[in-house]
Amino acid sequence: MSTGKTVAIIGAGPVGLAAAAHVLERGMMPVVLEAGSAPGHSVRQWRHVQLFSPWEYNVDKAAARLLAPAGWKSPDPQVYPTGAELLERYIEPLATKTALRDMIRTNSRVSAIGRAGFDKAKTKGREAAPFEIRYRNGKGPETLRADAVIDASGTWASPNPAGAGGLPAIGEPESAARIAYGMPDVLGRDRARYAGKTVAVLGAGHSAIGTLIDLTTLALQVPGTRPIWLLRGTDPAKAFGGGANDKLSARGELGAHFASLVGSGQVQVEAGFSVAAIAQADGRLRIATSSACCGRSVVVDELVVATGFRPDLSFLGEIRLRLDPAIEAPVALAPLIDPNEHSCGTVRPHGARELAQDGAGFYLAGIKSYGRAPTFLMITGYEQVRSIAADIAGDKEAAARVELELPETGVCTRGGVESGSAAGCCGGPAKEESSACCAADETAKKAGSPGCGCS
Numbered sequence: 341m342s343t344g345k346t347v348a349i350i351g352a353g354p355v356g357l358a359a360a361a362h363v364l365e366r367g368m369m370p371v372v373l374e375a376g377s378a379p380g381h382s383v384r385q386w387r388h389v390q391l392f393s394p395w396e397y398n399v400d401k402a403a404a405r406l407l408a409p410a411g412w413k414s415p416d417p418q419v420y421p422t423g424a425e426l427l428e429r430y431i432e433p434l435a436t437k438t439a440l441r442d443m444i445r446t447n448s449r450v451s452a453i454g455r456a457g458f459d460k461a462k463t464k465g466r467e468a469a470p471f472e473i474r475y476r477n478g479k480g481p482e483t484l485r486a487d488a489v490i491d492a493s494g495t496w497a498s499p500n501p502a503g504a505g506g507l508p509a510i511g512e513p514e515s516a517a518r519i520a521y522g523m524p525d526v527l528g529r530d531r532a533r534y535a536g537k538t539v540a541v542l543g544a545g546h547s548a549i550g551t552l553i554d555l556t557t558l559a560l561q562v563p564g565t566r567p568i569w570l571l572r573g574t575d576p577a578k579a580f581g582g583g584a585n586d587k588l589s590a591r592g593e594l595g596a597h598f599a600s601l602v603g604s605g606q607v608q609v610e611a612g613f614s615v616a617a618i619a620q621a622d623g624r625l626r627i628a629t630s631s632a633c634c635g636r637s638v639v640v641d642e643l644v645v646a647t648g649f650r651p652d653l654s655f656l657g658e659i660r661l662r663l664d665p666a667i668e669a670p671v672a673l674a675p676l677i678d679p680n681e682h683s684c685g686t687v688r689p690h691g692a693r694e695l696a697q698d699g700a701g702f703y704l705a706g707i708k709s710y711g712r713a714p715t716f717l718m719i720t721g722y723e724q725v726r727s728i729a730a731d732i733a734g735d736k737e738a739a740a741r742v743e744l745e746l747p748e749t750g751v752c753t754r755g756g757v758e759s760g761s762a763a764g765c766c767g768g769p770a771k772e773e774s775s776a777c778c779a780a781d782e783t784a785k786k787a788g789s790p791g792c793g794c795s
């Protein structure tokens with residue numbers, strides 16, 4: 341099917357590139373705008389991290405079809421790559437050895453998107469107007485016109501701050517030199533920064549746990565390295581995940597290993613620690629739960645903030661967005677992933693219908709589509725963009741079809757690793773209720789409660 345449409349794709353991460361492969365396969369013209377100097381720019385920042393999903397969940401099908409004639413050999417589906425291997429064995433060949441090569445513009449940061457000639461308030465005739473995408477590539481302001489836009493620009497560059505209320509902690513910006521966000525390469529590139537130091541890690545997700553595990557390894561190699569785990573919740577076991585019940589076993593094992601390190605006292609745990617203020621004291625940081633004199637505090641050399649990410653909506657001001665006010669995900673998707681309602685990592689596959697915004701042709705995809713929810717998987721993104729490309733091409737039947745069996749990730753956290761409650765909590769995918777994330781959620785919703793009750 342050839343529609344002759346031009347589709348602008350923001351971001352050359354795994355999902356943006358998969359979107360381009362699907363768009364191309366449907367006879368349309370993708371133009372990928374990537375802010376970084378190379379495809380996979382965000383993955384490059386966490387290249388040292390081992391993925392918790394094996395290759396079988398990391399390769400998009402249309403991308404694999406595009407790669408096959410280039411002599412690409414699919415990696416062993418059961419092996420867990422690092423970020424670097426994901427780049428070298430998949431993202432880079434896809435971006436440089438296939439037809440996508442000529443469709444990716446690197447060093448091209450999108451700064452604004454609108455409808456040509458139509459400001460946000462103007463409705464009549466709006467649908468027929470092409471999208472106008474403004475971007476900067478160091479050579480002056482550039483403009484691209486497109487029939488549709490897929491925003492797959494990720495969330496990596498907009499981390500949540502340390503402050504518990506969502507605002508930066510008092511003194512956080514001033515202490516930036518001793519604060520890292522995300523997941524620094526503690527055993528590699530950033531080793532000198534952390535070796536022999538007291539390092540606080542704030543957060544309870546996989547990035548925080550991974551960083552703390554690396555710090556315990558560093559502590560065995562360099563005496564004086566001291567990891568402190570700051571978590572807002574009062575129950576550390578909640579961070580240990582589904583353990584043996586997690587169908588993504590590498591993720592389950594990570595949680596179980598971390599539980600044993602905590603159990604053996606290799607990590608100092610400060611639970612119920614909501615950061616309010618960070619002050620510089622004698623070349624160190626005093627991190628406190630209150631900006632007044634009497635809160636709890638720890639004094640450290642470095643702070644790693646791993647409290648998740650939020651979407652950058654700054655260049656979407658002229659798009660008619662309908663996002664959930666809390667999760668900042670599209671309104672139809674938000675109830676499926678809302679961490680307030682359920683903690684299951686399982687989400688039923690979804691596509692164009694849930695991701696489209698008011699006015700045809702604009703879609704959020706990839707990890708950005710999850711807004712502030714932390715449970716995104718690449719394979720979910722691949723299904724999203726398969727459906728979106730079908731929708732743009734006018735193949736509504738394929739857009740509505742579900743072509744993905746997601747792993748039952750079972751990361752309900754109640755009871756921690758030992759209880760084995762995860763499988764019982766999720767109970768597999770939902771069967772009828774479209775707004776339910778899992779069978780348990782479905783049952784709970786039928787009984788009138790808002791979610792599966794395991795959070």
Ligand SMILES: Cc1cc2nc3c(=O)[nH]c(=O)nc-3n(C[C@H](O)[C@H](O)[C@H](O)COP(=O)(O)OP(=O)(O)OC[C@H]3O[C@@H](n4cnc5c(N)ncnc54)[C@H](O)[C@@H]3O)c2cc1C
Nearest residue numbers: 351353354355375382391392393450493494706707717718
């Ligand atoms: C440490 C870590 C480990 C993870 N492990 C797994 C895992 O094991 N399995 C799994 O399924 N998922 C994992 N994820 C989650 C998720 O799948 C990845 O974050 C994945 O990279 C998301 O892909 P994406 O294409 O949506 O976004 P990204 O990979 O973040 O790509 C977005 C791209 O958009 C570009 N961009 C940003 N702003 C602009 C702009 N204004 N203009 C142009 N370009 C822009 C960025 O430079 C980037 O290249 C992990 C995430 C992290 C952070």
